[in-house]
Amino acid sequence: MSRNAEVRFADLAKRYESPDGDEVLALADVDLSIASGEFVAVVGASGCGKSTLLRILAGFEEASEGEVSVGGVPVRGPGPDRGVVFQDYGLFPWLTVAENVGYGPRRRGAKRADARALATRFLETVGLTRFADRYPGQLSGGMQQRVAIARVLANDPSVLLMDEPFGALDALTRSELQVELRRIHRETQTTVLFVTHSIEEAVFLADRVVVMTGGAAHGVPGHISRVVPVDLAGARDVTSAEFNEIKREIADLVHAPRETV
Numbered sequence: 001m002s003r004n005a006e007v008r009f010a011d012l013a014k015r016y017e018s019p020d021g022d023e024v025l026a027l028a029d030v031d032l033s034i035a036s037g038e039f040v041a042v043v044g045a046s047g048c049g050k051s052t053l054l055r056i057l058a059g060f061e062e063a064s065e066g067e068v069s070v071g072g073v074p075v076r077g078p079g080p081d082r083g084v085v086f087q088d089y090g091l092f093p094w095l096t097v098a099e100n101v102g103y104g105p106r107r108r109g110a111k112r113a114d115a116r117a118l119a120t121r122f123l124e125t126v127g128l129t130r131f132a133d134r135y136p137g138q139l140s141g142g143m144q145q146r147v148a149i150a151r152v153l154a155n156d157p158s159v160l161l162m163d164e165p166f167g168a169l170d171a172l173t174r175s176e177l178q179v180e181l182r183r184i185h186r187e188t189q190t191t192v193l194f195v196t197h198s199i200e201e202a203v204f205l206a207d208r209v210v211v212m213t214g215g216a217a218h219g220v221p222g223h224i225s226r227v228v229p230v231d232l233a234g235a236r237d238v239t240s241a242e243f244n245e246i247k248r249e250i251a252d253l254v255h256a257p258r259e260t261v
């Protein structure tokens with residue numbers, strides 16, 4: 001894909017106001033560039049600002065300081081160029097699977113038949129062609145998450161934002177979807193920002209893993225403490241020594257005492 005989907009966070013900070021009027025600095029000093037087509041995973045303890053980072057890139061939240069851009073264009077709000085997948089699939093229960101997937105293109109003016117063709121194409125990508133005319137409530141959680149992925153792909157996003165997308169799935173379905181997501185990423189070359197609590201999932205999927213620490217509960221703003229490249233050639237074997245070495249390096253960073261990060 002030739003379009004530039006480089007993501008840049010420059011000097012980003014995010015302040016929230018707590019219900020009692022105090023200010024919470026959720027994120028500070030975030031500088032990160034994600035190359036076009038790169039897959040970056042974000043890990044870190046609860047409350048360190050992972051979702052905040054993703055939501056700012058999605059355009060759901062405004063940065064308090066600094067800037068985020070995609071392909072050199074500053075983010076000013078949500079847009080179909082950034083497809084977001086959450087843990088709860090967020091499908092429309094009253095639309096069929098194919099209608100869910102074709103929803104974005106339809107909204108942007110695609111004819112019914114064209115939206116249907118796009119839906120067919122992306123349901124094939126996620127292996128759900130046979131379920132096009134079912135309703136979300138008739139599918140398992142893993143299948144619904146596949147539909148959610150097909151739905152954002154149908155918008156032809158430059159960036160895919162995923163916030164713990166497989167967190168609610170059983171272990172077997174989760175590892176199936178991880179393998180599928182790697183294949184989809186290879187095929188689409190979309191830039192991906194993927195938030196997860198699972199270090200193993202991050203190392204399995206990503207080109208680089210961003211380790212965040214801090215957060216309100218630690219008395220320091222959430223920030224990036226290290227970016228770890230995953231230099232593993234070929235198919236990733238979660239049982240290999242190299243894989244587990246990277247996993248351990250990241251786990252040590254995630255769990256490091258505050259003074260050392």
Ligand SMILES: Nc1ncnc2c1ncn2[C@@H]1O[C@H](COP(=O)(O)OP(=O)(O)OP(=O)(O)O)[C@@H](O)[C@H]1O
Nearest residue numbers: 016017018026045046047048049050051052053216
């Ligand atoms: N809308 C909001 N108003 C006030 N504070 C918020 C808001 N959203 C997030 N925060 C605070 O910002 C900090 C970071 O939250 P965030 O949801 O980004 O963390 P996270 O790393 O995604 O955590 P988790 O792993 O539990 O999902 C937390 O201290 C949280 O309480």
Ligand SMILES: [Mg+2]
Nearest residue numbers: 050051052163
């Ligand atoms: Mg979160």
